[in-house]
Amino acid sequence: MKDRAAEHSVEERYTQWKSLVPVLYDWLANHNLVWPSLSCRWGPKVEQATYKNRQRLYLSEQTDGTVPNTLVIANVEIVKTRVAAAEHIAQFNEESRSPFVKKSKTIIHPGEVNRIRELLQNNNIVATHTDSPDVLIWDVERQPTRQPVLGATASRPDLILTGHRDNAEFALATCPMEPFVLSGGKDKSVVLWSIHDHISSLAADQGAQKSPGSKGSAVNGKTADDSVVQPRGIFQGHEDTVEDVQFNPSSAQEFCSVGDDSCLILWDARSGSSPIAKVEKAHNADLHCVDWNPNDLNLILTGSADNTIRMYDRRSLASGGVGSPIHIFEGHTAAVLCVQWSPDKAYVFGSAAEDGMLNIWDHGKVGNAGTEKSDYPPGLFFRHAGHRDKVVDFHWNAADPWTIVSVSEDGEKTGGGGTLQIWRMIDLIYRPEEEVIAELDRFKSHLLSCSS
Template identity: 60%
Template structure:
């Protein structure tokens, strides 16, 4: 029995856009013309020799060998760079494009797949299929409807209320409230809470929820969305139209600010094809709500101050962070330090930045050579594109990151949990003092021996 398309492993990350049908037809016509006018040449049966096979393998090997060499070098530095690190290889790639946790109840998660709906799951209510023989298949507790086309990556949960935000290929941003499901069932005595204690989801045959609002303003696929940390009514979105849009649900479904990118300039009116690359990700600083970061297919991360995004003026990014060699897929502010954020990309690196270090000089008054402005740590433990990562809010400076290894290993991925050496992020004076103590300890031990 052949597997259905939905059960096949999929490559995570943004797929490259298909050629227009007209271009495909032109290419096919050109190919047919070339074949018709080409001079026929006699053909002779050929066989692939062992030497040719060996040459093909040698030609394909350098890239894989280069990745392995970099990974081996990184492994040799793990005891120095990290306080601790855990690695888990995933044999089968995840069929979920995005998974987000509800802050008000950690047992409730939302998932994006290759479909228009957002699925809500109460983890405690799902059958334990690994431990119980013959357990029923998992079934989502709620299905959020409203998108007209697939919604795969843009997904966010509100930190202050049980609200869900999504974006998709239909160019729209959709807002739901899980409370809408509870309120419609409150008068039905046949419904009852299920799953984890304090669950806000009740059992019912009708598990669909319609949207509270559908926000139109993008001109291409919406790639990421994010709530304002202190407001359930304010949120932002980015998309393949190279626009950052700020929304306020209290004033309707039209954009409050629509920001298109032209090099370093930012405008509050739409500019078609203003940027050569798509915007893939966005995050709102939980410590300073004026700061928003975006990641793009142009390999860079930009930081913006929303106070400069006025209706009649132009603003500039506070800074542009450049170090990645491929498209940036995920950005997130640190929950522990207001000036620190991370970015992961298709180049396999997860960079940790501190915007307060931008332009900082060393003791001699010169900038450090061959260093990217603001970059102070680079996690190189993945062999392929890092599609997602998160800071651990309960354990300072701890990060979980996941890569999609389809291109390098043919399937699966890698999940890593790690914390960098505290000497890297502690104040320089404290780090030097501890190193001096360690140096004295080593000298004492050497003298006694």
């Protein structure tokens, strides 16, 4: 039974947050989900218009078994900066579904969708993890939309990546440089695949899609044809479940992993299957997540069940296990589940946790606060408190860098299966102070005349 005081504080925090939404946000869309979603990812931009853009969004639906689990492809209308009306931002209903989010296709997934990762080399291909040893590859354009009714057979994956000897449920990444896929699992292994040749064959075979239920269809994620891909490499070094993996953003051969053994490991496929650097005690508890900075390749973030985020410089990591974090970020009161760098700001990142908070940090502000005492941890500059239970996933939008999608398991409080929120903080918060003052100064005479 949850502590009543804690429950009350969450509701109090949420009520206060709602009152501040028109002040803190440039845009916010709240979408009550039918079923909980464990993963959310932005896809490609579909259409560009004057006041808003349409963009693809990938979601999972984790059902209770009365209907099949699904991979959902939705189209989202993203309102451009300073376009949303204040009344729209202020008046949303936790139990409603946003008109900005429209489901366009449903793929019946063999098992729960634990992770979704998009392939940057082909906008139509995503990889998914479920409770099995395999990684499933889907061409979302090629896949037919399916009605998730009781007894429906699972959709057939376009490719199945094999190589794990036990379930690989969460650790999943795709490479920005090459069509490579990386996975980690309960077998303590990190597995690497190349699907380069298979992408071209998928495109050539566009018209040869078999109907669901025909020979070669997936049964528990398996097929009987040539769509199975063997690994390029299997990497051993962890002593417990691998919980997350990430590529070096500028290399298809370098990657990192974290696990329940509290280790952060760096790998280089060109150097064999052993670690090139291993931090034995990266945190004081299990590690849940890791991300590699796309704008400063030396910086790596880790998030843990010890409620902290740590930043490491890979240049200070050695194969002997030596490595101290540059900084420890302490602002969550529960396990950190997801960390991600901003796609365009070198020192900005987000962190989501079981405390229901999604924090935005700026490492560049650490140590620059002067002598004034602050009630907030160094580097923390925005707290998104729109979720009322653990935030299981979020994703920065590379096409609109300050827009974020986040999902939480707060279905009991919203009368639904959880909450999807798409939001963008007001730009006065993150822009340089002198730039903001200069802009406000342009309106000084108008503001003074209004107040007189």
